[in-house]
Amino acid sequence: MEEKKSTKIIEVNHLSKSYGSVQAVKDISFYVEPGKLFAFLGPNGAGKSTTINAICTFLKPDKGEVLVNGYKLGKQDGEIRDSIGVVFQESLLDGLLTVEENLKIRGSFYDLKGKELKEAVKKACEVTEMDSFLKRPYGKLSGGQRRRADIARALLHTPKILFLDEPTTGLDPQTRRNVWDTIKKLQKEQGMTVFLTTHYMEEAEDADYCVVVDHGMVAAAGTPLDLKEKYAKDKLRLICRSREEQKKLEELLAKEKIGFAKKGEQLEVDLQTTMEALPVLKLAEPFLEGFTVAKGSMDDVFLGITGKEIRE
Numbered sequence: 284m285e286e287k288k289s290t291k292i293i294e295v296n297h298l299s300k301s302y303g304s305v306q307a308v309k310d311i312s313f314y315v316e317p318g319k320l321f322a323f324l325g326p327n328g329a330g331k332s333t334t335i336n337a338i339c340t341f342l343k344p345d346k347g348e349v350l351v352n353g354y355k356l357g358k359q360d361g362e363i364r365d366s367i368g369v370v371f372q373e374s375l376l377d378g379l380l381t382v383e384e385n386l387k388i389r390g391s392f393y394d395l396k397g398k399e400l401k402e403a404v405k406k407a408c409e410v411t412e413m414d415s416f417l418k419r420p421y422g423k424l425s426g427g428q429r430r431r432a433d434i435a436r437a438l439l440h441t442p443k444i445l446f447l448d449e450p451t452t453g454l455d456p457q458t459r460r461n462v463w464d465t466i467k468k469l470q471k472e473q474g475m476t477v478f479l480t481t482h483y484m485e486e487a488e489d490a491d492y493c494v495v496v497d498h499g500m501v502a503a504a505g506t507p508l509d510l511k512e513k514y515a516k517d518k519l520r521l522i523c524r525s526r527e528e529q530k531k532l533e534e535l536l537a538k539e540k541i542g543f544a545k546k547g548e549q550l551e552v553d554l555q556t557t558m559e560a561l562p563v564l565k566l567a568e569p570f571l572e573g574f575t576v577a578k579g580s581m582d583d584v585f586l587g588i589t590g591k592e593i594r595e
């Protein structure tokens with residue numbers, strides 16, 4: 284396949300899609316740069332799957348223009364499908380067959396045969412580190428092992444872009460981290476462009492760029508750092524010498540009209556900038572045993588953008 288160089292490997296312009304009267308995606312525009320880890324974030328029902336399914340040629344949009352690897356959606360869908368690997372929420376693998384058998388069958392769908400097929404399976408297994416369970420039936424694997432097998436399946440035809448629709452949903456935190464490490468490795472070591480959707484905001488910390496959608500629209504976009512600067516407030520946590528001292532400090536803060544929240548044994552003050560901690564600390568110093576200034580998390584970002592928790 285001819286390689287097309289561009290700073291945008293995916294371009295989505297004014298994409299819209301309705302299901303009957305439900306407007307799932309409303310005029311969404313964004314782009315993805317090659318080799319990046321791109322996170323498409325939003326709560327359940329925000330329109331993430333609809334967008335990803337449209338980009339991947341599985342769903343016809345009502346409006347909008349989409350370019351993937353230089354190919355135009357609706358005109359060059361075959362070329363788009365050759366350029367992408369997709370990990371669906373539902374696996375495509377057969378539970379009764381071993382991982383290896385599954386991958387060989389899937390590889391043959393891409394017209395891979397003989398040595399070429401063997402090599403493709405070997406390479407996909409290497410990057411996903413599946414040696415220890417290659418000969419086991421897919422149905423007998425743990426959730427995390429299955430996910431890695433699903434990812435390997437999507438890599439057989441050496442796509443340029445890997446799409447993962449909520450790859451870690453339903454996995455326990457430890458397994459989520461393992462799967463996440465595999466994804467990051469693919470991007471860092473293989474230079475793969477990774478497009479993923481997730482409703483775990485903390486996973487987006489590792490992304491190069493995030494687009495946050497809510498109600499089918501782009502609510503915010505930027506690097507995790509940009510988003511945190513803009514939407515998540517820093518927090519100053521004050522630890523007092525004793526309960527009595529804390530009580531005195533609470534009164535003083537109230538008198539000075541400095542907003543605070545009680546968090547267990549600590550008082551928490553929202554800051555617009557880190558530097559805002561200084562005058563508060565000066566005031567609080569006589570009562571303090573210690574303090575911390577914490578950067579906002581990506582969960583705070585989501586709260587800042589939408590006014591609600593992502594898993595509400």
Ligand code: ADP
Nearest residue numbers: 302305307325326327328329330331332333334
């Ligand atoms: P997300 O992936 O962010 O959870 P979806 O794209 O699945 O969001 O859904 C966006 C909206 O479209 C939701 O209101 C959902 O109920 C609706 N929707 C999604 N798929 C269909 C469908 N096949 N038929 C009708 N409504 C749908």
